[in-house]
Every structure is written in C-alpha cells, then in structure tokens.
Amino acid sequence: MPELPEVETTRRGIAPHALGQRVTQVIVRNPRLRQPVSPQLATALAGQTIHAIDRRGKYLLLRSSAGTVIIHLGMSGNLRLLPANIPAEKHDHVDMVLASGQCLRLRDPRRFGTVVWTEDDPLQHALLRNLGPEPLDNNFTEAHLYQSSRGRTLSVKQFIMDSHIVTGVGNIYASESLFLAGIHPGCSAGRIALKRYGRLTTAIKQVLSAAIAQGGTTLRDFYNGEGRPGYFQQQLNVYGRASEPCHSCQRPIAQLRQGQRSTFYCMGCQT
DNA sequence: CAACGGACCTGCCTGC
DNA sequence: TGCAGGCAGGTCCGTT
Known part of the structure; x- marks a missing residue:
C-alpha cells in the first residue's frame, strides 16, 4: 500500500497526538508479520514516552529514551490513532495505548x-543501514543515479524502485x-545519460512532494493517521490508466509487466 | 556482483 | 451461487 508519501502522511497525522505521550500498554494480538514482532516490544515500550516520530524511506521510527519502534506498513498496512476503547477488528495486530486514552493501532x-524494537541506533539497524538517499534530500542528485547505474542492465523503472x-x-x-x-520505463538504467537523470531526479522530487501535499494516494485502503484518505489519485497521469487517453498527447496509456509488477506509461510521451 | 523468480499473506474482482 | 484465477501500494532470499 504505502510509498513514501503515504508513510509521511501517516507520520504527520499521528505526530501531533502521539508526541510527548507515554505508552501505557502494548497489545500484540498477532505477532506473525513478515518478520515476527519483537517479543520484547510490549515490555520494553510500556512506560516509555514517545519523544520523536521520524521517517526513513518507508519506515516510521517511534523514538523513546529506552529504544525505538521501527515500523514498516508493507503492502496493506496502516497506522491510525483512535480511542483505545474502540474494539479491534480482524486485522488489527498491534495497539500502542497512550496515556491520553487514544491508541496507535496497526x-x-x-x-x-x-x-521491531531496537535499543541501538535505528539508522544502523539491518533494515535501514543499507538504504539509499532520501529522494527529497539534497544528497539525492542526478549524479548519484547516473553513477550508481553505470554497468547496470536492468530497466530504469526497476532501478529507481530499488530502495x-x-x-x-x-x-x-x-x-x-x-x-x-x-x-520509457523499459530503458536500461546503465544507458541513460546524465542529463536525462537530471530530469528524472527533478520529476521524482516533484511527484513525491505533490503527493505529500495531497495527503498521499488512496486507491483502496490507505488512510492517514487520523483515518482520512489521500487525494493524489486524482492527479495520476499514468498509474492505473491503461488504455485511457494520455493527459498530454491523448494516445492510450500502455501497460506492461516488469519484475512481476504492473507498469504504466505513454508510448507517445516517453522514449 | 547482478538479474531473476519465488516467497511471504489476505481480499477483492472477474469470468466461467 | 460457487469456485478458480489473477491482481494488489513491498521486500527479502535463493539460484543462476
């Protein structure tokens, strides 16, 4: 489900309500996520105060003085803030109950x-240690994409989806x-010139910024920390628009399959 | 090393 | 109505 804009939207939604709050109780109903929920989470986090909520890529970091909860929402996850007495539903696996009477529910x-729970520097955790630059930071540049793509034969679309x-x-x-x-999404990453990577770098920053400004994209089931959907889907140019007319040249949007994922593009506008 | 397919899960939609 | 098949916003792992 969530890409960077949806995770950032979630972070902004929960931060005002959760920052400075003490966690009174942690309820793990089902620890069987892709990797098991840390067994020590409930004991370690209870009693701690959330003093920062950060994001690294698609990961959320709930920081306390004793350690950090690292959360990834996978394909279908959301993290919402709601009154703790609202009954949990089928796929509500983790609650972090706050002193305010609300809870963060995954x-x-x-x-x-x-x-996962870590007591070390979360940025050095195995899940985060090897991540590439943040696309909205100044160290994400065309030079970075250009240099790291030399000699790579995979498609540029799969290349920029590599975290x-x-x-x-x-x-x-x-x-x-x-x-x-x-x-064109099928272009070999290693054969794209520096100047084109300049355009791509700018485009990535623009698209992600605009999506954050719209509260993310809600196709099916994305809701932000306060339970509201995003609106960026109204501004999608190609994703999910197979055979509909291109907003720029009117030719039908094409679809293809890359690495088991659907790709959408315009045969007229993308070369 | 890089590329690729498969694995991990459930829900929803389509078509027979 | 029921059922099979395909698809879905992500990432890691094993094999070549």
Missing part, C-alpha cells in the same frame, strides 16, 4: 509489514515520475 491484512539506490519510490510513483521525465 492494521495490516496481508501481514507484509514489520514492527538501496533511492528509498521510498514504489510502484505508483515510479511510473508517475518516469512519465513526468519523459523516459
């Missing part, structure tokens, strides 16, 4: 998400960014 039907190259760009925003940059 719902994840497919259980591809992750909830070790740049983190946070998922299936929707990869297609959208390539459309904005005018680059």
